[in-house]
Amino acid sequence: MARVHIELGSTVKRGGPTEDLPLLRSAPRVAATLNSAANSTTAELQAQAGEVWTVSATGGAVFVAFGADADAGVPERRIVLDGQARDFAATAGEKIAVKDA
Numbered sequence: 001m002a003r004v005h006i007e008l009g010s011t012v013k014r015g016g017p018t019e020d021l022p023l024l025r026s027a028p029r030v031a032a033t034l035n036s037a038a039n040s041t042t043a044e045l046q047a048q049a050g051e052v053w054t055v056s057a058t059g060g061a062v063f064v065a066f067g068a069d070a071d072a073g074v075p076e077r078r079i080v081l082d083g084q085a086r087d088f089a090a091t092a093g094e095k096i097a098v099k100d101a
Helices: none
Strands: 003-015 020-024 030-035 051-058 062-067 078-080 085-089 095-100
Touching: 003 095, 051 062, 051 078, 051 095, 078 085
Parallel strands: none
Antiparallel strands: 003 020, 003 030, 003 051, 051 085, 062 078, 062 095
């Protein structure tokens, strides 16, 4: 079982030397922390257009999946390793599910 912290937020473009760089805004719009389990658990968060998921795990690796009916037990999932934080582009209306890896 891992502790999973999930944030949803938007990005802002900052001028780089050759092109604009998208950066996460300093505060997320919403966030939640939950414990993963052997079965897929869906967080009570829903993405809006143009947002980014930031997912971090401590205490173990987790699988994450996104969609209207998110299920982290399906093959179309991503892994977040213990101690890692990963960003994923969100689609409006999707949710996130997590489960032990």
